[in-house]
Amino acid sequence: MKLAFGRPTPAVLMLACLAVGGMACNVSVPSTPLPPPTPIVIVATPTPLPPQSIQEIDVAEQRIINVYERVSRSVVHITSRSEVFDFWRGAVPREGSGSGFVLSRDGNIVTNYHVIKDAQEIEVLLADGSAYSADLIGADPYNDLAVVHIDAPSDLLVAVSIGSAAGLRVGQRVIAIGNPFGLDWTLTTGVVSALGRTIETENGQALGEVIQTDAAINPGNSGGPLLDTSGRVVGVNTAIRSPSGGSVGIGFAIPAETVQRVIPELIARGYYPHPWIGISTYELSYELKPSESGPDHGLLVVEITPGGPADQAGLQAAEQQRQGRQIVFSGGDIIISADGEVIKTRDQLTIFLENNKRIGDTVVLSVVRDDETLNIPLEIRERSGQQ
Numbered sequence: 001m002k003l004a005f006g007r008p009t010p011a012v013l014m015l016a017c018l019a020v021g022g023m024a025c026n027v028s029v030p031s032t033p034l035p036p037p038t039p040i041v042i043v044a045t046p047t048p049l050p051p052q053s054i055q056e057i058d059v060a061e062q063r064i065i066n067v068y069e070r071v072s073r074s075v076v077h078i079t080s081r082s083e084v085f086d087f088w089r090g091a092v093p094r095e096g097s098g099s100g101f102v103l104s105r106d107g108n109i110v111t112n113y114h115v116i117k118d119a120q121e122i123e124v125l126l127a128d129g130s131a132y133s134a135d136l137i138g139a140d141p142y143n144d145l146a147v148v149h150i151d152a153p154s155d156l157l158v159a160v161s162i163g164s165a166a167g168l169r170v171g172q173r174v175i176a177i178g179n180p181f182g183l184d185w186t187l188t189t190g191v192v193s194a195l196g197r198t199i200e201t202e203n204g205q206a207l208g209e210v211i212q213t214d215a216a217i218n219p220g221n222s223g224g225p226l227l228d229t230s231g232r233v234v235g236v237n238t239a240i241r242s243p244s245g246g247s248v249g250i251g252f253a254i255p256a257e258t259v260q261r262v263i264p265e266l267i268a269r270g271y272y273p274h275p276w277i278g279i280s281t282y283e284l285s286y287e288l289k290p291s292e293s294g295p296d297h298g299l300l301v302v303e304i305t306p307g308g309p310a311d312q313a314g315l316q317a318a319e320q321q322r323q324g325r326q327i328v329f330s331g332g333d334i335i336i337s338a339d340g341e342v343i344k345t346r347d348q349l350t351i352f353l354e355n356n357k358r359i360g361d362t363v364v365l366s367v368v369r370d371d372e373t374l375n376i377p378l379e380i381r382e383r384s385g386q387q
Helices: 010-019 059-074 256-269 309-313 346-356
Strands: 075-086 090-102 108-111 121-125 131-140 145-150 173-178 186-200 206-213 225-227 232-240 251-255 279-283 299-304 319-323 326-330 334-338 362-369 372-379
Touching: 059 075, 059 173, 059 186, 059 225, 075 108, 090 173, 108 256, 121 145, 131 256, 145 256, 173 232, 186 251, 206 232, 206 346, 232 256, 251 256, 279 346, 299 309, 309 372, 334 346
Parallel strands: none
Antiparallel strands: 075 090, 075 121, 090 108, 108 145, 121 131, 131 145, 173 186, 173 225, 186 206, 206 251, 225 232, 232 251, 279 299, 299 334, 319 326, 334 362, 362 372
16 A cells, blocks of 8 residues: 655654554655844844933932931041050050031030040041041040030031930931941931830940931941931930941930930030939849748849938838858848839839939839838939049
């Protein structure tokens, strides 16, 4: 039998071979050369972008630009110089730098205490490039604030506007301007990450009500302003938490309320008078085991300064007895609140007094004495010799 095929395609032939399973199949397909490919030429005709105009900048970006253009003139670069003694080389010059901002047109500059600590010479560089020698007016190590003064023409000094941190909310955008790593007048942005933080100062004391931000803050930013998007100072950049020493998005700023409370005293007195009540305490639950019949939190008064506010108000200290390797306390007042605010730690009491009381004010301490709760008012005084 003869089968007549038209000119089969390779695919048809392959199917035919597969259909006769087991039989040898040799298929010869005549090859037809393909025509040479036609080259494809792409002609690009770029469309020129229109020049960016002020209207094309995002509204939020424009607000930040406006803040920088207005406030950067108030930011200064501070250089501190001193000599330290080295056993091998003798007196060795040391130099540090930080930031600050113009408080008033009479030449007062706000910065951090740690920026000018132990400085023998202080130099302030203004935004126009002019440099001036500065004198220290006042400093407060606890709040890490200081005021220096320069004799510069008032037309070169643009004062900032001090705002408030009380109305800040987590997530609100903030702006930092300073001199990180000596890179003058650098702007960084971020948000308020948390409010009411407590950090430890260089002298080991607790500083409360601090603003936390993720705006990049690095060495050299210290003393510079933290601003809201209206350009008002809501804080003073003071510290970071970082395993590397550089910014990891956890920075801290002293709130504007502290600046408004402390800076006038530094200008008037040269120091800030901190509230003092004249007691030493131990923390229940953390340092001492509470008694079964007493409160489970509070501060046990273990020492009272003779003639101090607590002594004059009639507070009572616990008696101490050594039993083997332990010290046992008996009696004594246990402070459980101040003006109605619950107190569990010394830091809480210190921060409450610092942020809410001035010299001459009265605080009412609620104390537990012999299973009875008493409300004892006492007058806040200034610690002698704290300047």
